[in-house]
Amino acid sequence: MTHGIFGAGSNWRGIARKLVDRRREWGVVLVDLRLHGRSDAGAPPHTVAACASDLAALIAELGDVRALAGHSFGGKTALATRALIELPQTWMLDASPSARPGAMRDGNSVVAVLELMERLPPTFANRDDFATAVIDAGHGNALAQWLAMNLVERDGVYVNRLDLAGIRALLEDYFALDLWDAAFAPRGDLEVVIADHSSALSPADRARLADAPGHVHSHVVDGNHWLHIEAADEVLELFATQLR
Secondary structure, eight states: OBOOTTOOGGGGHHHHHHHHHHOTTOOOOOOOOTTSTTSOOOSSOOOHHHHHHHHHHHHHHHOOOOEEEEETHHHHHHHHHHTTSOOSEEEEESOOSSOOTTTTTTTOHHHHHHHHHHHSOSEESSHHHHHHHHHHTTOOHHHHHHHHTTEEEETTEEEEOSOHHHHHHHHHHHHHOOOHHHHHSOSSEEEEEEETTOSSSOHHHHHHHHTOOTTEEEEEESSOSOHHHHSHHHHHHHHHHHOO
């Protein structure tokens, strides 16, 4: 399982623990993508294809991987990985195969968070000060606390461990990339989880999925984009009943 932009594999720890309790024949690996969490930055260029290559190499090293799941940016990365290697199941959690031209300029919330972090001071006395700055910029407390997990202590102050220039490069590539051909290619099952109150998948995306080939299965859950927070029980139930 892997995560969205600004996140880490640990975002899914709670769901993973409950999943292996229910499906004891499964193990779950929580993956930090390049430029995130404890993973190495990797060699540029920083693109979805580079992240997919990283994941494909990890899967080959692990062996006997039956499913790959990714949320948001990680969902499109999982889809790109599916184009490189065949797995029985690939899960896209509230992610679209579509390109979104102009998304880096249309004021969407992900880019707004990136631009905020680019404007913030380089150091903070503690994580609470960082979270307060995010809240003062108009974002919610849950998002602020989540972003604050990226702060690490160095020389008595807290700094953001995210390489924001690299993150910007990843987002630019993510929004430029169209992966519908990869989604509709018959390479194992593709499970698309749609957060009903999220705009990540447009009405056109949802209509296209409704007419998808038989290996593509859509699942709608009641929640917004942050599924691991807002729809954790529903996502757990999907994994527990649909992994095979």
